[in-house]
Amino acid sequence: MKRSRPRTSRKLGSARGEDDMTATSTSDSDEQGDATYETDVTEADDATSPRKRLRSDENCSALELGLPGESGEFYDDPLDDDGIDLSEIPEDFDKAPGTIERRERIETRWKRYCVSQVLNKPSEPKWREPEEALRQASNNDMYRFLGWCLKLERGKNNRRLKRINKASSLNTDWKNLRGYYQKLTKIKINDEDGSDVRRGMKYLVQEHGLDTQPGKKTPVYIEDIGPFNETILSTQEKRFYLGFQRIQVCLFNSLALFTVHRRNALLSMQFKDLQISLQKDPRGGPPIPMIELTPEGTEKFLGLTKLTTFALPEIVYGPSLVICPHTLLFGILFHARAFRNSRLTSKAQLRKLFISKGCEQLLVPLDPNKSDWYIFCKTELVNGVPTIQRTVQMSKSAMSTLLVTFGEIRGWKGAFHAHQFRYGSGKVINESGWVSKEQHMLIMKHASPRTFLDHYHPLQLDTDMIRIICGLDPEVDLMRAVTRQSRWRDTRRPRYLTDEQRAQLENHPELEEARRNLSNIRAQYEKTQQPALLPRIQQLEKEVRNTRKRLHRRLRHQIRENFDEEQAFLDIEAQLSAIVAKEESEDESFLEDTMHPLQLHLVQSLLSYPISSSLEDEWNRRDTGAAAVVQYCGVLEGGPLRGRPKRNASESTRSASPIIRPQDTEQTQNVANSCEVPVSVAGKPSRASKEYLENSEKPVACFQCFANKGLPDHVRLQMYHDAGCVTRHFDAIHLKEKPLKCNWCEVALLHQMAFQRHAFDVHHVRSRKRCPNPVQELQRQE
Structure with missing residues (x-):
């Protein structure tokens, strides 16, 4: 039988009242000790508490009139009068800057393609509106657009493009085009719809001879970074405004080696990402200094990436001090006076601290007013004075340029980049046996083990196949040495072009054509005196300069790539002819008379070896190294060197060609090896x-x-x-x-x-x- 509405309302109200009473009674019994909880303890138990008004009750007359509800209570609900609508939120607001840049580039190219199609096919009106043309685009239109991108010679601001040489770059353009199409049409191109386009892309790869192999993943190990940091600290071929900048590069290499972090994550580290402490030794020894890193600049999507903390305890009798993160980082922190205790100014004072009884650690807090200071900050000239901009992060391009420069000074082949740390250290922890597969993924910030295999594992295998198949122990050290970065080290590898090589490039056809175009426009301007030709003249002058620089870079790259084979041929010819060229000393650039005294003290302190097995002596050696870092951070080095380094007459004769010719021992005179001042x-x-x-x-x-x-x-x-x-x-x-x-x-x-x-x-x-x-x-x- 159907119940009437009033009875139903009463029944529901009664049930609701009983529930409210039960909830109130329970709450009273649980919070009797709360002095801030106001209730009338003399209230009858059978009194029904009125139903509270919910925010969803929008039809209540009392709320519409601004009057109190049944219980006499008011709700200070916010008004929905600010914020933006969902349609106003950009679709790529959460994307990385690189992703946004690539999407904007493909949109610009599509618009340029539509302009060219209007001239080529004026009868098709769809090309007059780029967005509408993409909505109506067929597979053939997209395929022809990708082929058109391979022919582009000019990019943004009429700059010459490098051209596409890799098949992976073509795949990236196809991926960005699909994203642009999905942004306009809200329809995703699935695998079936894009199968015809991918077939056309395979044809374009063969037609244009694109390289289908991935780039070389040459790893760097601890055996490479130790000498590499020694070169950074001692070389005079690269100068900075302050010695602090030289220490920063060494610290970056050390942290990248031991934390396997990406370049962006390390450069974004601030003092607030650090936690310094003294930890109690479980084996009963003295307290152990501990550095814990939690960089927030990791690659993430909407902040959902879990932040991992790396604990780096100090290792006594550990590796060399030039790659010890404690020596370098504590030196930077003490130089910045970053600790909250202002009287804590050296690592020797830090070792005198002890952990209280009943505690397992002693935190060493940093100054909260300096929490936003960057570890890898920018240094620039302010009114002619080198100044450390603590709150400005060093740019990614600046650090990448420094790594390339020091890699060339070291004699390494190719351009050294920060991702090689992840190749080497990631492979080491993967094969160590101490790290599980899940923990390896957490360290590398990978969602699948396949990511490391596809993008990080070196392609040159270090497996000693012959000895393993023969049942012998493999030569692990040898196979590791032939696959790492330092295998191709040769300090004779040229870094600059000679004057003869530069003169030869002046007759290059590309440069002659650029100069010819400039001469024609200048002659036209002299005849007509039209002001409209002046911007064209400036553009062609810039084109001549850029062409000359491009040819220089191309020839320099070719010489450096062919150096190993050409120099090996000359060395073999010299040895077979019984003419041996004098070998350059290993520490040729380590000249005491050209180094700042504090720089010499820094190098000697960080390259020192343990003099005894005493723990106090090892502490003193490490504390001296950190103190030397603090002193050298404020040294004025004079700023970057300008132009190419000066060469002696013997060097200019020897560098007439990119390859060093064999010479008699008597003819070779290297004044840099002399202890006296060279003349x-x-x-x-x-x-x-x-x-x-x-x-x-x-x-x-x-x-x-x-x-x-x-x-x-x-x-x-x-x-x-x-x-x-x-x-x-x-x-x-x-x-x-x-x-x-x-x-x-x-x-x-x-x-x-x-x-x-x-x-x-x-x-x-x-x-x-x-x-x-x-x-x-x-x-x-x-």
């Missing part, structure tokens, strides 16, 4: 001295810089090419100083002309700058 062919010393400046009639060193004790040694003792270079330096730098004062004689000069006369009469430096009238200059100063 050039012209008889001038390689470094300025007081005796030289006093006795030289035409000095090629600056007396003003030499007498300034505040300048770095490489600036004070710099030797110029000739006296004319000193003149240009003096006119451009020292004549503009305020006040005018001779640092050598400690004499103040009234005006520029007096300084010019003093420099010529006393220091034999002739100035060519036309100075203003001294009387007018003095009146202007007054």
Whole structure:
């Protein structure tokens, strides 16, 4: 029988009241001790509590009129009057910058393709609207678009493209095109619909001769990074504004080796991602310094990637200090005074701390005001002064360029990049037996073990097949050595083109065509004097410069790639002819007379070996290394070197060709191996001295810089090419100083002309700058 509505309402209300009473009673019994819980304990148990109003009750008259509900309670619900609608949220707001850039590039190319199709097929109106053309595009249209992309020569801002040489790049364009199509039509191209396009892509790969093999995955191991950091610390072929920048590169290599993190994750690390502590030794030893890293800059989607923490305890009697993350990182932290305890300024003080009884650790907190400081921060000139921008992250391109540069200085073949750390260290932990498959995926941030096999495992196998099949123990060390980065190391590998090679490129057809086009436009402008031709002239001038640089890079890359085989042929010919070229010393660039004293102290401290088995001596060695890092972080190195390095006459003769020719032992003279100050062919010393400046009639060193004790040694003792270079330096730098004062004689000069006369009469430096009238200059100063 059907129940009436009133009775039903009462029945439901009664049931709801009983439930509310039960819930209230339970809540009262559970929270009697809560002083903030207000209730009337004398209230009758059978009193029915009124039903509270829910936010979903939008039809209540009391809510519409702004009046209280049945219980007399008000709800301060927010109004839905701000925010944006779902349609206004960009579809790619959560994508990586690289993904967005590639999608924008494919959209721009599709629009350019539609413009070309309008000219080619004016009878088809769909090409006049690029988005509508993509909605109506057939498989043949997409296939022809991909083939058109392979022929493109100019990209954004009319810049010349590198052209597509890899089949994987073509697949990437197809993937981005499908994403653009799905963005417009809200329809995904499945495997069946795209089968015809993929068949056409295979034809394009064969037609254009695209490379179908993946890039070389050459790993780097700890045997490579130790000497590599030694080269970074000691080389004089690369300079920075501050020594802090040199330490940063070494620390990046160390952390990338031991944490297998990506470049972006390491560069985004801030002080807040660190946790420093002293941990109690389970075996009863002294406290162990611990560094825990939790970088938040890992690759993630909507922040769903789980952050992993890497614990790095200090290993006593461990590897070399040049790759020890504790020595380098503690040096940077102490230099930045990053600890909350301001009196904690050295690692020696850190070792004196102890863990309280009943505790397992002692946290060493960092200054919360410096939590946003980057470990790998940017250093730049601010008003001519090198300044560490602690809150500005170092760019990815800057770190990549440094790795490539130091790799070339080390003599490595090819461009060294940060992903090679993941190739080597990922392979080591995969084969160690101490890491499970699941933990390996967590460390590498992979969703499947297949990712490591497809994209990270080196393609050159280090399996000793012959000895394994013969039942012998494999040569693990040998097979690992022939697959790592340092196998192709050769310090003779040229880094720069010679003057002869540069001169030969001036006759290249591409460069001649670019110059011819520029000459034609200039001749046309001289005849017509049309202002509209000036932008075209500037564009062609830029085209000539870019063409010359592109040809230089191409020839340099070709010489470096062919160096191993060509040099091996010459070495074998020399040995068969009983003519052996003198070998360059292993530490040729390690010249004590060209290094800053603190840099020499840093290298000696980090390259030191344990002198005894005493724990205190090993602590002192590590603490000395960290202190040396702190000292060198503030050293002014003078800034990056400009241009190609200067070469002696013997080197210029030897470098006439990209390959070093075999020479007799008697003809080879390497002055860098001498402990004395090397002397050039012209008889001038390689470094300025007081005796030289006093006795030289035409000095090629600056007396003003030499007498300034505040300048770095490489600036004070710099030797110029000739006296004319000193003149240009003096006119451009020292004549503009305020006040005018001779640092050598400690004499103040009234005006520029007096300084010019003093420099010529006393220091034999002739100035060519036309100075203003001294009387007018003095009146202007007054």
